[in-house]
Ligand SMILES: O=C(CO)[C@@H](O)[C@H](O)COP(=O)(O)O
């Protein structure tokens with residue numbers, strides 16, 4: 001099991017964005033989580049295609065685009081063209097979820113489906129065989145820097161149990177309020193990919209912050225690899 005850290009660009013310092021992206025890559029992290037908000041599906045507006053296209057030329061990292069937008073099918077092609085490697089959209093925002101997944105795959109990208117904290121987990125089950133990732137929101141989507149909602153642990157564990165029992169290769173991504181204090185619990189509950197904005201970009205240096213995550217990842221990887229003894 002190899003865990004993935006997905007630093008969320010939303011918390012970056014945009015005056016030195018290029019430098020910060022290089023620092024993440026230098027620390028060995030090959031993923032960037034890019035939150036797109038439209039002011040409709042969520043109250044806030046973040047950034048869109050021009051920013052993604054601009055940073056695309058600066059890095060080979062996997063661009064994990066998290067669309068918090070209403071009716072996402074309208075923009076899948078645009079996000080593919082500006083450099084997304086994977087697109088995750090919200091189940092609550094799409095009328096025809098299957099169609100959006102198919103559109104993402106037809107453009108050669110990984111497809112992810114996200115649910116808000118109040119959406120019943122079972123609603124993603126019918127789509128699991130087609131998906132590359134499920135993104136469990138551990139905060140209300142819309143803003144960085146919020147506190148992790150503890151109810152997410154049970155949802156992650158339940159989804160992990162379902163995925164394993166059906167032998168599905170889909171990955172579990174968890175987004176919102178993850179830091180060095182709770183990352184181990186998130187992984188133990190069953191996450192594969194941890195999104196972290198504030199905990200990567202704020203307080204200490206990016207490289208120190210990433211080192212804390214890597215330490216937790218290694219510990220939990222060892223734990224998970226251990227034979228179970230009773
Ligand atoms: O999608 C979202 C928020 O809607 C997230 O990706 C946040 O940007 C994560 O930030 P932190 O909670 O880690 O600060």
Ligand SMILES: [Fe+2]
Nearest residue numbers: 035066175195
């Ligand atoms: Fe996100």
